[in-house]
Amino acid sequence: MIKNTYASPLETTSMYEAVEVVGDYARRVRPDVCVEESVNLLVNGSRVATIIMSPDDLEAFALGYLKCEGFIRSLKEVSSVEVKWPDVHVSAPGIEGDDLGLWMEVRSSGCVGVRSSWVDVERPLPDGLSVSKDTIFYAMGFVNDLAKTWRRTGGTHCTIIFDEVGGIVAYAEDIGRHNSVDKAVGKALVGGRDLSKCFMACTGRMAAGMVAKAYRVGIPILVSNTAPFSAGIELALRAGMTLVCFARPPHMLIYSRPERITGMPEY
Structure with missing residues (x-):
């Protein structure tokens, strides 16, 4: 093919x-x-x-x-x-x-994909997947480990797809956060993985376009180490997705469907 x-x-x-300038040197x-x-x-x-x-x-x-x-x-x-x-x-x-x-x-970094509306986001994703908070923190540790080009240049985004116990399914780097998602998803699909049983960890802000990409491939839990945008949160709520941002151990903010994250303290 x-x-x-x-x-x-x-x-x-x-x-x-x-x-390179460092102080007086x-x-x-x-x-x-x-x-x-x-x-x-x-x-x-x-x-x-x-x-x-x-x-x-x-x-x-x-x-x-x-x-x-x-x-x-x-x-x-x-x-x-x-x-x-x-x-x-x-x-x-x-x-x-x-x-x-x-x-x-x-x-490049992109705000949306080719489809500029979310009319295809009709049914909420099912509740089948749950992931422990410790697994999320464990998984986020791989973002810096696998982002080799980022460590050399500071100029890329990284996307990693994990299974429910934190095993690495696929990952990719790109100068655009949207592109890194596409590449990681493509690798996972070629590998025949069922993405409804996976969660995705990304660098970069969670705009609606990023959330929509995860929705369309059936990934119910989306994690970022940085900020969401309002449209990203609204779309995650509409899509029945769990959106976790600012995931930097031991801290995270869960903006939607927190019940998919297990091992949580009472709140």
């Missing part, structure tokens, strides 16, 4: 000269800096999006993006993914032309 005809010609980081350094590139996503020959992103894991990105944005229900709908840098071509015969959106999207 996946064919990489022309791999990305770029690394995800590059060195640049700079002058200065020196020349060559720090690593994240590479950003424009990648075109084409579905059945039509350009769906041009996205500023890290130029790696492009196949996983394409699959995750289509699932997270509601274009496909499963990978069975995709017959092929082919990378011809800087284009990613997806063949999905079941997607009609009218389903490809009304405009082409250009974004």
